[in-house]
Amino acid sequence: MLKPAQLEKLREVISENLRVQRDNDPVAYISVGTALQDAVSKQNHAIFARRGCGKTLLLHHSSRSLKPELKSIYLNCEDFKRHSFPNVLVEILASIFRELDKNISGWFGKKKKLKQIIKDILDKLKTLHVNADAHEEEVRSRSASEQHAGFDAGIKIDDITFNAKHTAKETQEVERSFRIHRQKLQELDLWLPRLKDNLRELFAASSTVKGILLQIDDLYHLKRTDQAFVVDYVHRLCKDIPIYFKIATLRHSSTLYVDREGQPIGAQERHDYQPIDIDYTFSNFPRTLKQNHAILLQFGAQAGISEAQIMGLFKGEGFDRLVMAGGGVPRDVLSLFLHLLNETVQNEGGKIGKDEVRILSRNNFERKIEELKQDSKDDEQDDLIKGIYIIKSFCLDKKNNIFVIEEKLLQQNDALRALIYRLLDYRIIHSCATALTHKSAEGTFQAFAVDIGCYAHYRKLDGRFNEIDVTHAAAKERMRSAPILDQTKIDNIVASLPGHGQVELLAESMEEEASEA
Structure with a gap:
């Protein structure tokens, strides 16, 4: 003891x-795979995992494990979470060059010319710190009363019908937002070649530093519509220069790449960066x-x-x-x-x-x-709570902790997919298997476990609730008989939704717990 x-x-x-x-x-x-090896390499990476899985720890630990000729610059996007575009990009760039300025003597030598280069860059960034962002916020406020916004994908689920059709106004607002972003980027874009020339001068002056790892932590804190533009500029800044980005974020709450009007914006997985997945789920x-x-x-x-x-x-x-x-x-x-x-x-x-x-x-x-x-936006909270109620009600009704959804349905229904991904990020449900075949239905399915807190009111599960133990070797086989959550079952639960989702969600468990006593 x-x-x-x-x-x-x-x-x-x-x-x-x-x-x-x-x-x-x-x-x-603690790395049981190649995550640490990848995090210190001269390659662009995006580190994906849910909150609490060690993304920040991996970045900090990798900084202490670098070869002498490599240095790291760490930025936390939570510092910029309420900043609007393009100021958020300007401030990120300023943070990078302030860090370079702080280390310039140790990394690049004591040449006066190099110090002046950094000073000129920081002065330029001050002039680019504009207040024209108010125009974008005005556009957002005006359109908020017009459109049906929901989840991160801009999809409102009217009464949780999981209808993924965008209204014309939604589409117009998304395109308008991207047009405004492009307009604001013009001066930064024109400056980019000169900025890269300045960085090449710094590296040319150094006999010790041969590369910099740019660690950008918690990208998901930035506004979803800003993320791809920030990543795009960072990617272009690093290209053909010995600077390599390591972006840590939530996979399903981040947009690292988009294609607008045939123009790619951001960085594309497997082409522009390699993924590092450090999320340990129930699937293994x-x-x-x-x-x-x-x-x-x-x-x-x-x-x-x-x-x-x-x-x-x-x-x-x-x-x-x-x-x-x-x-x-x-x-x-x-x-x-x-x-x-x-x-x-x-x-x-x-x-x-x-x-x-x-x-x-x-x-x-x-x-x-x-x-x-x-963490969620005001206009999506109610939908997320109702989504939890739907899944919890389904699992309790079917008396099973595992449910499966056909992969085809998830691919076709944007709103349902957005809901599932958000609940995965917040550890309300947990991924158990993909490409799973079912014993009673055609197609392939994804299996999810509802959090055990949903049925913790049961003191004894025998005869009352069937828990597929994910620790058991035969768990995957048992999942092939798990209840299927399809559109019809969703609609049936929606028809009986309570008016106050969260109150009912928690009160229901309290009543059931009292009946167990």
Whole structure:
């Protein structure tokens, strides 16, 4: 049994590293694949994963693992999340060159000419910091009352009918937004060749620095319509210069590339950058389990606690269940572990088992809903809450934690696909399998698990709820018999939707929990 002082040390180590900060004490990134190797290479990359999977940690750790001739510049797009275009691009460029200015002597030498080049660039960027963005905001405000906007794709789901047809006004607004962006980019575009010449002068003057990794973290914080333009300019800036971008973001909440009027804007996957996927999902649960196990052991080692002592805090299926409850996301898993460490281990002197995780998972589900509300736009919150209600109601009605959707339906129904992707990003549902065949229907399907907090009110599942255990070797085979969520079933649930989705969503679980007592 661990001593109180050891438990306190473990709690301290994990708490201080739950959210990675730039100037925190170094924490190692646990890589079970090639992510770290890719992150330090002279190649453009986009790092995709849900929040809490270690994107920021990978960037910081890779900066400490660079060859001497490589340097890194780190930017967090959360610093620019409420800034409008093109000022957001100007400010990102200014941040890059301020970092170069700070390191110019160490990286490029003490030549006075180089210092003046950076000063001239920063002065130029100040003049480009315009206030004409108000025009775009006026356009957005005016069109907001005219159009049906919803999710990130600009699709309103009228009463959750999942009708993906755009109105003419929606299409016009999207095109108008891109036209305005192009107009504002003209001066920056004209300046780009000279800017690249200045960068070549810097590299030519250096005998040590042969490349820079430009780390752009949390791109999804920028406005969706701005992202492709920012990526486009960064990509063109880096081209034919030894600067390589590493963009970290949520895959389904980001637009890195678009094609407007036959003109490509942004950077295209596999052509302009290579993807690094560090999201550990239920589709390969052993791999996800291994990753979370290694991370927990690393923190245990920092606290002077052995593997046997760490795993001795669990009983039965406790650790596997903890990873399930956290959706495989390390930050969520560790947050739940800290709570259980306090409530179960320290206060009660017990061990963490399946029941302890079940009780906590319901509160965790409510926290995820609150997080979704805080991060989503006002005009999409209600639709997202109703979407959660639809999926939760379907799973409880079918008494199954896994549901499948035909891939053809997801491809054809933009609104349904947008909903599913958003709920994946917010860990309300979890990806379990793709290209899955079903025993009772033709076609291929994607399988998803609803968060265990949705059915945590059941004290006993036997005979009441069928839980396909994603940790089991036969899980994929059992998924082939999982209930199919199709358009007809969605429409039937929509017809009985309550007026206040979130209130009903949470009250329903409270009533069911009370009936279990």
